[in-house]
Amino acid sequence: MSSETTPPVPSSSPAPASTPAPGGGHNRDGQNRDNRGGQRRDGFNRGGPRRDRQPEAPKDGPQMVEKVVFINRCAKVVKGGRRFSFSALAVVGDQKGNVGIGYGKANEVPDAIKKGTANAHKRMVNVKLKGDTIPHDVFGEYDGGRVLLKPATSGTGLIAGGAVRAVLEAAGVKNVLTKSMGSSNHIAVVHATLNGLLQLRLAQEIKNARKASV
Template sequence: MREDKRKNRRTKEPSAEDGPELFEKVVHINRCAKVVKGGRRFSFAALVVVGDQKGNVGFGYGKAQMVPDAIRKGTDQAKKAMHPVSISGDTIPHSILGTYDGGKVFLRPARQGTGIIAGGGVRAVLEAAGVKNILSKSLGSNNQLSVVTATLNGLSQLRTAQEISNIRGEEVSGPKFTVEKAEVTIPEVATT
């Protein structure tokens, strides 16, 4: 319960002054300590993910002496770093492995109603991008910055069938994935 309240506090709902509606999520806040003659001097770093939930997403890493300033800097950096990702419907077009440093994130499309099966930084990026149904597995490093960057790396590699056909200069062809509904009849059982 307490964990949910803390997570919800870091998710900012879009306001009218933001311009286009943007989803902002603070993924991680890191406190750093510098030891000086008079004691310890603390500073903060905030990892923020921003997206329009329509296929554009970016992240920023802001550093400052106070937490609100770090979040603001991270948000500004994330807005500047936004780039489009390929989404088909409410999932991704195909499976992909995104990597960055030691972090690896495996993303796999899922059926309608599955939801976002992901943790922490991966979930924040996928929600900001507008993906509704996906399966993911984070491998390797647990560093939030590496995980978020690996997720964005994977999303940037995605291509829809239409994009690939445009690159190759061919038309999209293949089997139609339509399933005809079979008529089911249930035989009546005689009761004695």
């Protein structure tokens, strides 16, 4: 009795395609590339050669001190009711002898402060200091404001208040005696303080001026 062997039937399903290794593959040009962000193994990006990012250089600019001295609110009566507007008096300085005063107006408080600060940056001036105090006594005047400034020894501190203190802190004065006389208006006091600081002269400048006059 003879037995017949049945030939194997070929499978109709196609052979599984080879799975590419993780992290790599082929692009349209047939070149290998990395799946992470489209970076190719030959070191080139889609947009051109690879460029490593350089760390940003630290900014060594002067550290500015910005102070808001006073914010005023003004109300205008119109047909529909009251319409408010705001004005801000700001002082800016680097605590190294440079100080500026600015005034800004807007319908909102943040906008008024922004305008006043920007105006102060544009109007910065340099004042003469002797270390952390002023070189000599000085009397500043502006409109109705009058301010007396006297130098003080180290450890005395900044004996000032209100608008006078804001200007002196921004300028970098740490030891001084002050007295505000006359008007208490913030704008007048601030400008009177700045007027006094602009009158300061160092000993060498006075000596050179006397020699030139002779």
